[in-house]
Amino acid sequence: MRFGSIRVRLTAWYLMMLALGLGVFGVGSWFAMRASVFHAIEEELADRIRDVKTFLQDQTPFRSKIDIRDELSEHSVLGLGGDLFQICDEQGGWLYRSSALESGLVPIRLPSQVGDQPVYENLTVRGAPVRFATARVVIEGHPYTIQVAEPLEEFYEALERFGLMLWISVPLLLIGAGLGGYLISRRALKPVDLITTAAESISINNLADRLEVPKTSDELQRLSETLNRMLSRLDISVQKMSQLTADASHELRAPVSLIRTTAELAVHEARTNTEYHGDMMQILAEAERTSRLIDSLLLLARADAGEGGLQHELTDVSTSIREAMEQGWSLAAGKRIELTANLNSNPIVVRGDGEALRRLSFILIENAIKYTPEGGRVHVRLEGSHAVVTIEVTDSGIGIVESDQPHIFDRFWRADKVRSRSIGGAGLGLSIARWIVDQHHGSIEVQSQPGQGSTFTVKIPLAEIPAPLGQP
Ligand SMILES: Nc1ncnc2c1ncn2[C@@H]1O[C@H](COP(=O)(O)OP(=O)(O)OP(=O)(O)O)[C@@H](O)[C@H]1O
Ligand SMILES: [Mg+2]
Structure with a gap:
């Protein structure tokens, strides 16, 4: 049982709350019981005083004090006033005193010191607790003090028994509830242990493994499903990364081995100056191609790591395109291709990176x-x-067959691997283009007819430029 575990903490909290609740309930019910018994006793005592008063009112006109005393003692055996009962007159003389009180243990107040409403008090008679009610009654113009009482011993014993029962049952209940709560939370949280063990066994080597999903339709099911989705995403990313590494090494091997063989030939064989020059040109071309490839790979690696480092400033797209056109002139001229443009003379401003847009x-x-x-x-x-x-960039070139169109933005993808190599493509251009477009919250699409040409369309949201002051 670890104290850091949720189930122990859950049980501890639950027990604390339950103990508090039961404590309040126990103390409350003990006091409520005490109050209700006192109330019942007091009502009983008040009734007795009323009965004695009625009796005196009925008897006084016809009988002497001695007779009344006899009658009272007879009737008290039958229940009138009970066996703890005394009456005195205005001078303090005894009209009646039940035998239990005869030794004068309980002093009685004169009628002038007592009110008409009964006054209650707890006194001790021969070592036992007794509740007394004292009230004044006026009979035939003479005031009397009537005092009746009820022993509390049995009541206190019952209260003590009740208290004892609470002291025993509450801890027992708490132990039972604690055990039950612990077992229930252990059962409820068991899937968490399973998820933990399964998650611990998953590493980069078995990212294809998935956690078992408990069919409980609750938070735990959702948790394992979420973790599984996360694993799927990680799996895809790792697969992409290893694919990229494999493709990159493959792509780099070719130019590097070409540079090497050309250099080896040049070193080992006697060459003319022209031949050396030719070799150097070839080495230069391959080196250029390699460094281009490394540049592209670095850019994509940074993009994958989420640190593309693109600017987010207001920039004019037409400037970026003009710069790209200038780079394109010499390429186009070399192939006698007519490169034309329809550029707006007004600046077209987006929020983004001018250099990246030129590259795109x-x-x-x-x-x-x-x-x-x-x-x-x-x-x-x-x-x-x-x-x-x-x-929009439209060409009258070879076009792309429809089945290839979904792949052209994939890394290292080329429609014709052999021919593309001879003209220097690694298949990274369009994946970089798509990344730049994504960074500008735009879209890129292709429309193409094989043999007729292709049109690439990029759409990027324009920047919202705040209107100058004073303009609507
Ligand atoms: N305008 C186009 N017309 C016909 N095919 C195209 C066109 N643009 C791209 N493609 C096809 O899409 C593939 C991927 O293009 P991408 O620019 O990503 O790579 P690449 O040009 O081969 O190499 P890189 O751009 O890395 O030097 C190309 O190899 C080509 O098959
Ligand atoms: Mg390209």
Whole structure:
């Protein structure tokens, strides 16, 4: 039993509350019982005083004091006034005194010192507790003090028995409830132990394993389902990461081994200057390709780690596109491709990163040029309306078959692995493009007809620029 465990704490709290409740209940019911018995005794005593008064009123006109005393003693045996009962007159003379009080143990007050309403008090008669009621009655113009009493011993004994019963039953009840509560909470929380053990056994090597879901339709079921969903997400991320690492090593191996063999040949064989130059050109091209690939990989790795480091400032999209176009000119010229643009002269402002938007535009323009045969056309259109900026790159190139279209944004995906390699693509451009678009809360789509060309459409929300003061 660990004190840090929920079930022990739960039981302890439950017991504390129960003990408090039972304590209040026990003390309360003890006092309530005492008060109600006192009340019953007092009513009984008041009744007796009334009976004695009626008796005296009936008898006094016709009898002497001696006769009345005799009558009273006879009637007290039958119940009138009980066996603890005394009456005195205005001078303190005894009219009647039951035998139990005869030794004068209980002094009586004169009628002038007593009110008409009974006064109650607890006194001790021969060592035993007794409750007395004292009241004044006036008979035939003469005041008398009547005192009646009821022994409390039995009542106190009953109260003591009741108290004892509480002292025994409350702790027993608490022990029972504590045990029951502990067992119930242990049963209820057992699935938590199962989840803990199962979760402990899951590591990066068996991320495909899932926790057993208790079919209890409660928080625990939801907890294990949530944990399972989390495991699924982690599993997918880890799979993606290992896929990326595998693809990246594979991609890097080719240029590095090419650089190596070219250099080895150059070192081991006698070469002319022209041949050396050719080798160096090839090494340079492969090195460039490798460093491009490493750049892209680094960018994606940072993006995965959630630290892409993009700016969130107001930036003009047309400037970014112009810069990308300038990079595209030489590529297009090399393939005699007509690269045209329809750019708005007004700035089109979004909240984001100008450099990333340039990169995005260049990825699309570069692809359009790369996958368009010589003599083709590439057109870039920019339009800002309805709170959205639309960037459209259309080419008259080879196009993408419909079944490939869902994959082109995947990392390292290329429609034609062999040909793409020869023109230098690793298959990362569009995945970087999609990441940049996501970072700008936009969307990217492709429409393409194989053999006819493709159109890539990017939509990014325009920045909300606060109106200058004084304008509506
Ligand atoms: N404009 C396009 N026309 C036809 N196919 C395209 C076009 N743009 C992309 N693709 C196809 O989508 C694939 C993925 O494009 P992506 O830009 O991601 O990679 P890549 O161009 O092959 O290499 P990288 O951009 O990393 O140098 C390309 O290999 C190509 O098959
Ligand atoms: Mg590309």
